[in-house]
Amino acid sequence: MTAESVSASPVRFDSVTKRYRGADSVAVEELSFEVPAGEICVLVGPSGCGKTTALRMVNRTVEMTSGDIQIGGRSVKEGDPARLRREIGYVIQQIGLFPHRTISQNIGTVPALLGWEKEKIAARSAELLKLIGLDPEYGDRYPAQLSGGQQQRVGVARALAVDPPVMLMDEPFGAIDPINRSRLQNEFLRLQAELKKTVLFVTHDVDEAIKMGDRVAVLKKGGHLAQYATPTELLMEPADDFVEDFVGADRALKRLALMRVRDVDLWTAPLAQAGDPAEAVRTAVAAAEVPHALLVDGENRPLGWLSNRDLAGEQVPAIPDSAADPLIDADSVLRDGLATLLQSGSLYAPVIDARGRLSGVLSVEIVSDFLASDEASESELTAAERPHD
């Protein structure tokens, strides 16, 4: 999970301070934390908290007043800033693609600066286009011909071009509409699962922080680190009132986005197939967790709920009184499972796997039990492995 690969380096902030000339207050004060290689660290906080300033000190677009930042053990202050930046991927909110160059040329900017051969650059551009999910023909188009979401993806590809050990992302999806933002976030997480880069990600949106981060650094005004923890810890044990307020009153519910339905202990309902003796089923129902029987087919796929009337006769009927709906996908997040239950007004819903076969039954009680327990911290996943739709 946190394997140190050649293409990812750890980043370390050591008492980093930034004071602007002539300003009374400090923008960033004695910020210290460490991001292990291959992880996404999200810097989040209200505006003016110094998160963007902190990010920009890593590639020296802002110079720190005191302290040090180290990438893979080497201080960023060594050497020429321009050379440092060529080894760091940089994605900004307004993207900033070069309008006068084609998409391929944009992606190949840093390789060209480093003097790669033309064929190598072209090959790499093509490879990255594929990685971000754009057809090869887009390579010859100009930025003005792409949508905002496509442009942002190209921005990410451009940042990845020389396989940098560290990526800096400054509210990269902030200017995108919410629907596409979600898609872009998911795509980036899929990418990260493959590439495992060290990423410093700035956002003001705590939900994005929880979704994207392996670790989250919550900053207060003046660049003070309020808490540096995994999303789960953040939600379950906010360090102080500020963090608690910032995370939001619904933090308990936010945890539901971090868990898959199949990872909780589901209840079992008595199962019956058409033609089974009704007497046995009635007995099973009386003793079961879920006081209703599910009609299933030979493959264990739920066909419907059996009512008392259904079970009144000799045999289990082929057509049940109530439909099996709503069905819950075992791979979906607990939050969506709860939403389905609440919307349909049901207490229970069958949970099915990818092939439609029954995994168990989800109930509202299961969800509330989960929220009350400490289960989550044991089954913690990295951001890339966590469920996202």
Added chain:
Amino acid sequence: MISLTLPTASFGLFGDAFHFVFSGREAETGGGTVGGTSQGLGLAAKQLEVTLLALGVAILLAMPVGLWLGHRQKGEFLAVSAGNAGRAIPELALIALMAAAIGVGLVNLVVALAILGIPPILTNTYVGISQVDRASVEAARGMGMTEAAIVRKVELPLAVPTIMGGVRTAAINIIATATIAPLAGILTLGDFIIARNVYGDAGVLAGAVLVALMALALEGTLAGIQWAMTSKGLKLNRS
């Protein structure tokens, strides 16, 4: 062409020219007294008169058209092409043709000069008005202003810098061309320059300096008028 003795001699030449401006002397062709302040002032006044007349005519003709087209956001091709075409008119050919084909005289000269002044004023007025923030115009319309009031109170004030830029360009073109008006029989300061055989080198240099000073003074005055006419809010906006 560049002689080493000339730079040292030039001081003397400028001194001679200075002298020419302020006191009369014998004409090189021996035809009487030339130079001196009265002749200088007379020619300068003529040049100014001709320039201002032509500028006035150009403004009267071009600005209303520019305002109307710009306000209605129509005729962009015409307005912009006028500007391009105007730039391509060779001033010398214009004056010469006017003198040759139509005849000399103040009216003809003013018309010819006005022709030079119309294109920049037309283009800049159009561009200035049409590029006023449409939101301001819509707001004004929504408040119940008549179209004419919108032009007067909203579009014009916001377009002053661009429009005055056009007027200044026109003025520079006109006063420069007025310098060669003597070819067409109207004596302006340019006569000192063109008729070297009469006025001598000193006269030529004096004429050149006086024309330059006059042009700079005119441009400076117009710049001052522009500054006075530009609303404070616009001035704050200028980067």
Added chain:
Amino acid sequence: MIEAAVNENFFTDRSGGGCIQDNRLFCPGWVADNYDRYVDPTLQHLVLVGSAVAAGFLIAFALAIFAHRHRWLQTPFLAGTGVLYTIPSISFFFLLLPITGRGALTAIIALTAFNLQIIFRNVTNGLRNVPSNVTEAATGIGMTPAQILWRVELPLALPEIIAGLRIATVSTVALATLAVFANGGGLGTEIVTGSNITFKTGIIVAGSIAVIMAILFDAVLLLIGKLLAPWKRKQALA
């Protein structure tokens, strides 16, 4: 009134008969027989314009690049080139008289001075109008300021620079007709010929050549601008 070289052959190599005698507006016959007299003036005119625009561009471009780095210089440079633009070229010819005398060089220097402000202003504005997110991305990616200037800002400023060049060139073609007063040659020699500036056909032909030259220069620059900026031609997809 005019002291200029008197062309003795002017009246004796006329043909076209009665048209010329009456000095009618335009005599095609005469033009057909005498078009070769315009070759030299046209070539001289081309040299004048080409040199002045090239020199003006080099100087103004250099000034603009320098002032782009040191912003406080922009206002004084603009004012300085503005003064040079305001002074009428004829005036300039004779102010230069003590230094460069009379001839093509004087004319070229004066025409160059005229060009400076237009080109300077357009280069400066073009650079200023480059979107800030693009330069921000370029810095963050690791380009040095020089690389940003040459690979990002200037290419993006190109359309505006070309626009400035077009205006400067067209204006210079028109203005260069005055070079005759500095003994600099050019088409003006065919307008103010001998002691006769009333030869209508001559004026029309010389003037027309100047206008056509201006149009051609403009078209060529327009084309070059389009070729150098292919991204401007692409329409955004829906």
